[in-house]
Amino acid sequence: MDIFKIAEETFDKYSLIIHYRNPYLYSAGSENYIVSQIEVLSTEKIKSVIIFPIYKSIWIGKIELSIRAWGVIYEKKFYDGVSFNDLLKLINRLNVRKQCVGIMIHSIIFMKLEELSLIVSSGNKVFLYLHDFCTACPQYNLLKNGTDFCGNAKIYKEKCHDCKFYNQALDLHKNVIEFLDSIEDITVVSPSNYVKDLWKEAFPKMEKKILVMGHKILCGKYEENNTPIKSNEKIKVAFVGKGVVRKGYYEWLDVVDKINCNDDLKKKYDFYHFGFSKETRDYIKNVTVSVIENGPDAMIKAIRQNSIDVVVLFSCVPETYSYTYFESIAANCFVITSSLSGNIATEVTHRENGIVIDYSSESLLKLLSDYKNFKTNLNQYKKSSFNAPKTLKNNTEYLNLLMSKETKEIEINMKENRLSAVIANILYRIRYKLM
Incomplete structure (x- = not known):
């Protein structure tokens, strides 16, 4: 042309x-x-x-x-x-x-x-x-x-x-x-x-x-997904984003693999992945998210519909913004991130809506393996009335x-x-x- x-x-x-x-x-x-x-x-x-x-x-x-x-x-x-x-x-x-x-x-x-x-x-x-x-x-x-x-x-x-x-x-x-x-x-x-x-x-x-x-721009308040986890309920944990090295996907996979080998611990979690990856597991539910088919809020809708409790954003490179972080908090999710994740770690620390840990599969496994303490912290977050946005609008x-x-x-x-x-x-x- x-x-x-x-x-x-x-x-x-x-x-x-x-x-x-x-x-x-x-x-x-x-x-x-x-x-x-x-x-x-x-x-x-x-x-x-x-x-x-x-x-x-x-x-x-x-x-x-x-x-x-x-x-x-x-x-x-x-x-x-x-x-x-x-x-x-x-x-x-x-x-x-x-x-x-x-x-x-x-x-x-x-x-x-x-x-x-x-x-x-x-x-x-x-x-x-x-x-x-x-x-x-x-x-x-x-x-x-x-x-x-x-x-x-x-x-x-x-x-x-x-x-x-x-x-x-x-x-x-x-x-x-x-x-x-x-x-x-x-x-x-x-x-x-x-x-x-x-x-x-x-x-x-x-x-x-x-x-x-x-x-x-964060608008309104999303007032759902704030019910504490009951004694007989599993915690829903999701990796959100593309399954690649720089996002910490393989550290996440290593942790899920080890939890799945623990007969007691695997009964306490359901694992999800929202995004694409070449390597998957039968015990991780993969959720396809399409902005083209479902609009710009597709990720928020998918996380809300699946009632995800915890989101893992484990980047080993400094994220300058991170759409997935703000989409996750719009579903009122507790966020686990690494100390290397840049703006994600900064936002989590500032908003107090998650935890920042060392970038390693050992640190992530240690956190999730202490199920009783982790569940207590998660429920405290759910009771805290965190100001989760109802919608995200273009700035x-x-x-x-x-x-x-x-x-x-x-x-x-x-x-x-x-x-x-x-x-x-x-x-x-x-x-x-x-x-």
């Missing part, structure tokens, strides 16, 4: 949304936020043009060739993978015919900062979203050597010298600072105070430009910051290999069956 036809469509205002992949093909937290943001903007009669890098490495013998293009999406349709110069031409045409109310940068992964600098040189209002720490370190979960949380987002020799990402992080930090300094009007949107505190250590000069804005505070500004034409003088974009586009279409 011809991308330049987008500029001919009938609309007055638009936002330019930048992400590192097609948000309609994935269902992680950042993609969920972007899709809901597009819907919110649409209710304000603001269209969204989404762009993302298409990147592919091809090996010819021992020679690695990198081919690149920029994917363009409008009205949920993938238009094309185009060269960077053609992308700039599209943005220039849009800015001549329409009013851009903001450039929303949701990630810089796979992107060249010199290209992003050209995109924002139009002078539009820029929003930088901190869904992870990709602006601070190429290891965007801040895992030292890709394994353990390093403690903070600041790059310095004492902490980082023995990390394989150190030299890359130094270059990235320098380039990001130059990029941020080049933007006339920028708001850095942090989903939590936890993220703000980490990110401002890496970029202290940006602190006053940070807006803490959670993805959701639209950023709408007040949108503005149409006088724009400048982006200079297009970069040399590029157009054939690279053509090949990248073809390969992308084949992979995602978009031919």
Whole structure:
């Protein structure tokens, strides 16, 4: 499809949304936020043009060739993978015919900062979203050597010298600072105070430009699921989220396996998993949750319908927000989380609606094996009248910051290999069956 036809469509205002992949093909937290943001903007009669890098490495013998293009999406349709110069031409045409109310940068992964600098040189209002720490370190979960949380987002020799990402992080930090300094009007949107505190250590000069804005607003009060567990009742415990290593899924599986081998203890619990995993167990009830089929509140509805008492959110990486945490408390569940889970651990400690333990299967097994004490603590929570939200609504505070500004034409003088974009586009279409 011809991308330049987008500029001919009938609309007055638009936002330019930048992400590192097609948000309609994935269902992680950042993609969920972007899709809901597009819907919110649409209710304000603001269209969204989404762009993302298409990147592919091809090996010819021992020679690695990198081919690149920029994917363009409008009205949920993938238009094309185009060269960077053609992308700039599209943005220039849009800015001549329409009013851009903001450039929303949701990630810089796979992107060249010199290209992003050209995109924002139009002078539009820029929003930088901190869904992870990709602006601070190429290891965007801040895992030292890709394994353990390093403690903070600041790059310095004492902490980082023995990390394989150190030299890359130094270059990235320098380039990001130059990029941020080049933007006339920028708001850095942090989903939590936890993220703000980490990110401002890496970029202290940006602190006053940070807006803490959670993805959701907690509304009303959910007054169910507060009946104490009776002596003959099992405690319903659920792992919520994708069954992968970084979410602590295999520590959870190890614990459930060991409890299932204990004839006495296995009679006291029912185990559930809300989400997808390649590895399952017959003694864990798997509940499929589909946002597409059941709407954005699908997880809340599923947890409520199954009357889950306890939710396990055992991430070993620092979560910047965590939809699953807020969905769990909307079902009035007691939350077990790890000390490495970032904003989840921060929220649990602040709200006193769960327990934070060491990240290990031993710690989780010890907690659940002490059934009498655990049940007592759970029942105390159920009697505490915790203010569980009835609904979660999109936080639209950023709408007040949108503005149409006088724009400048982006200079297009970069040399590029157009054939690279053509090949990248073809390969992308084949992979995602978009031919």
